[in-house]
Amino acid sequence: MAEMFDDYLNTEVGAVTCATAAPAGTSRTITQTIFVPPNVTYDGKGETLKADATAMKCDLTAGEQGESQRPYFLLAPGASVKNVTVSYPGCDGIHMMGDNVLDNIAWPDAGEDAASVRSYFPGGKITIKNSNGHKAADKMFQFNAPCDVRIENFTGSEMGKLVRQNGDTMFELHIDLNTVNVTGVISAVVQSDSPLCYIRHHALTYQFTGSGDKSDRVFRDVPPGNVTAY
Numbered sequence: 001m002a003e004m005f006d007d008y009l010n011t012e013v014g015a016v017t018c019a020t021a022a023p024a025g026t027s028r029t030i031t032q033t034i035f036v037p038p039n040v041t042y043d044g045k046g047e048t049l050k051a052d053a054t055a056m057k058c059d060l061t062a063g064e065q066g067e068s069q070r071p072y073f074l075l076a077p078g079a080s081v082k083n084v085t086v087s088y089p090g091c092d093g094i095h096m097m098g099d100n101v102l103d104n105i106a107w108p109d110a111g112e113d114a115a116s117v118r119s120y121f122p123g124g125k126i127t128i129k130n131s132n133g134h135k136a137a138d139k140m141f142q143f144n145a146p147c148d149v150r151i152e153n154f155t156g157s158e159m160g161k162l163v164r165q166n167g168d169t170m171f172e173l174h175i176d177l178n179t180v181n182v183t184g185v186i187s188a189v190v191q192s193d194s195p196l197c198y199i200r201h202h203a204l205t206y207q208f209t210g211s212g213d214k215s216d217r218v219f220r221d222v223p224p225g226n227v228t229a230y
């Protein structure tokens with residue numbers, strides 16, 4: 001795996017800590033990305049993680065949009081994380097390679113993004129459930145590779161976009177939003193430039209910042225025929 005993702009690991013992550021020891025369920029500061037091996041579930045047992053800003057290259061300027069920040073977690077294919085608070089500084093959140101589940105994750109103040117599938121990765125089925133995310137100056141969840149995404153029981157506030165398919169990419173992305181409530185949305189609930197972005201939604205509620213009709217921003221630039229309510 002190290003060879004396959006050599007470029008990514010060297011430029012984006014550096015040294016990693018393998019998630020082997022069982023977390024104590026308290027608060028701790030991390031200085032390296034936590035790597036969760038294939039098909040392993042990391043159970044934080046309610047722990048609060050805080051990134052050491054220097055070691056993790058966190059951007060502490062307003063909006064925290066630096067692109068060289070380390071992720072808190074790197075999830076190998078089939079790996080999952082549950083019961084963790086990713087606190088400020090949010091850095092580059094959680095990187096997912098594909099076929100991952102995030103369950104009961106809180107991002108009280110997301111960094112550059114809260115979770116993403118980078119373009120280096122195969123992608124696959126991604127489930128984000130029973131979670132909440134706040135203060136994402138730009139994107140909450142970012143997808144740069146083909147995925148089948150299910151966001152279920154998610155509450156969020158203050159964000160540019162809940163979901164962003166990487167700008168100018170044309171790959172196929174499926175997004176299912178089930179029981180999702182987002183408030184303080186600045187620019188879109190989902191934004192994509194791809195004609196192959198398909199959205200299904202159920203019990204989705206949203207509130208935009210400012211006044212005026214924002215109805216064309218809910219699924220921004222997504223072909224209306226690709227959106228289904230169920």
Ligand code: ADA
Nearest residue numbers: 067113116118142144166167
């Ligand atoms: C920006 C950037 C992409 C990618 C993305 C991300 O959109 O242009 O190349 O890095 O952020 O995954 O955070």
Ligand code: CA
Nearest residue numbers: 067112113142
């Ligand atoms: Ca980014």
Ligand code: CA
Nearest residue numbers: 092112113116
């Ligand atoms: Ca990012």
